[in-house]
Amino acid sequence: MCLAIPVKVEEILEDDMAVVNIGGVKKEISVALIDDLNIGDYVIMHVGYALNKIDPEEAENTLSLFKEMGVLEQALADHGVQ
Amino acid sequence: MKYVDEYRDGKMARHIAEKINQSVKPDKTYHFMEFCGGHTHAIFRYGIPDLLPKNVKMIHGPGCPVCILPIPRIDAAIELAEKHQVILCSYGDMMRVPGSKRRSLLKAKADGADIRMVYSCADALAIAKDNPDKQVVFFAIGFETTTPPTALIIQQAQKQQVNNFSVFCNHVLTPSAITTILESPEVRDMGVVPLDGFIGPAHVSTVIGSQPYEYFAEEYQKPVVIAGFEPLDVLQAILMLIEQVNAGKAEVENEFTRAVTDQGNIKAKHLVADIFEMRAEFEWRGLGLVPYSGLRIKPAYQDYDAEKRFPLTQSQGTDHKACECPKILRGVKTPKDCKLFGTKCTPDNPIGSCMVSSEGACAAYYSYGRHLQSDKA
Amino acid sequence: MVHGAGGKAMSQLIDQLFVSKFDNDILTQQNDQAFLTVPNNKIVMATDNHVISPLFFPGGDIGALSIHGTVNDVVMSGAMPLYISCAFILEEGYPLAELDKICQSMAKAAQQANVRIVTGDTKVVEKGHGDGVFINTTGIGVITDGIERGADKVNVGDKIIVSGTLGDHGVAIMSLRENLTFETTIESDSQALDDLVANMVSQVPEISCMRDPTRGGIAATMNEIAQQANVGIQLYEDDIPVKAQVKSACEFLGLDPLYVANEGKLVAFCPADKAVALLEIMQAHPQGQDAAIIGEVFEDSNNFVQLATSFGGMRMVDWINGEQLPRIC
16 A cells, blocks of 8 residues: 655645656645655655655665675675675 | 656566565564555566565455445345436446346446446536436445545535435445454464564555554564555565564564655544444455444434435345355465366456455456466466 | 538648648649559558557657557568558637647657658548547558568567566556556657567568557457467566666566566567577667566467466466456455
């Protein structure tokens, strides 16, 4: 469910609205559910509303998690085997 | 696209799949349910089953708000447009879903009803403002992700006194559905499939946070890993579940840390609590009556409640006798086990709830997985 | 508007708008029929009804579209297009100034495609019984090289080449659709492909089949051909050209670019050993700069169309009924 997509905030407007950039496509959406919004922030957009901010540090952490060695490689590394 | 493409990298997928292969115990079969329809869609669209070892089985859960909407509710929406002559605004997903007598919103529209597709519920409120002499009803569906926007427009409607506007509320709740799968007597009668863990929904969790899932982990001793929607997120979550099962753990872990926190979006939660209250029970197509699983508009906002404004008939639509959706939704059967699958029941002519939305298990399997029958494969 | 019932007012309308804009020696004879000289070759005929909304969109309008669409239908056979008829159904009260723009557009499109609009008809219906303007265009062309192309000539092993980026028209239209507003620089790709095709068939006569994917996107076209030719089709997602903004728009609306409409692209099937040569010829032409080899034909009694995904798996490209609708789930 819940088709939602990370979008970049380009302009903050009145009445809790903002212009966001979705990979080159621009759209005006509501940011009424977000506090402390800044230009350049990424938010998750669902049905024309920003639901949450994306945490860039956590995003990096997750990518690092993917790259981690598997149990076998770790075991081999622990035993000094390449 | 940033925060999307990096999480779809094929090479990294094979690396994580390799880690999964190394982690599984050869004598054990792991059964994990992805609750959310979006995860079902991602799993099939990216061919994730092809990457998993044979002893890791994904069971497709009922987290598809379109699939679980019962026929009487669809009939009521059509009735609002046809009998009460309102301008009915609906998300695209609902337009083709068949209610009683195979009628859908799209068919009713072709027959002359003023039914308009909207991308956002804000558009429905705008239509109400543009058409002050007509009644406008927004057909609200969705889990906790989609509920805060509806709450906002009801609040705005009241502030701005848009009195020709109301909402037909069909918002449903995730935790209750998960409980039903784990708990209900029907599951016991039909035969329980051992479930070793859950992949928790992505965007629902950005709103409700990771905290609500602690109940399941504790009470039923099943690990829950909240995963993002991209294929690498799903693979990583499967790996994390396998590692928990192997270690005998039953904790809530969060893979989608870039968007999900422990508490979720507090502002959104407060707003929803302001506008909505829980129904004692709500019917889920394929699951029957589920306690405390649906929302209705609070009395303070009843002026904007379409069910209070318009008298609606309670139709008695029922599903086809041979339809196996109830068992498929609980993971007891797969789409291939249903006699109607691919013959009488196809995405063009959906009979049961699992085929009705492109995210239902049957629709996803039909659209993405049938290639396994081809001569080439 | 009293124009539908024949008579002086009708004559004036025809004169002002149509004959003067579509000026050619056949039309100016103002008979009810057109006398055509056709070379002694096989004739190709195609017809199309244009009922689109909105009538004007970034990159085109219903007028240009109606000419491009029928010219393309004719040239996909490999034929040289010659003559077009056009019949209008106009809604009473439709502004003449707008109609004038549409006619100008058609005249320009016809001139660019080297076709003459030689006959036509106009009817007016009551307000509320039309969408402003409906246009039917019928086109005639001739096969000059004696080769009849079509899905039945497709062979196992043939390569599939697309002439450019997919989904542009559908996204351009969608951005104007009520309740779906978003800002994009994407324009419709509506264009007549007669010159590109003439280049292709003259240099690679071995082309077995060509088709222009319109409504339903390339997915519909591939499924049609797979069934008609009784083959299977394999596509490669990494090779399919899609503009970044089209991808993004599809992403947030929940649409698959493979199913989004085009109005100025073609797919060509040719033997594998001619594919690279054909690709180079297409890429050298202004209408084929983004051309790419996107797949091949294999044996499959199920007539499946499959896609090797960027992710590394395989999935079906199913034939869906009806238009793809944006989704929120």
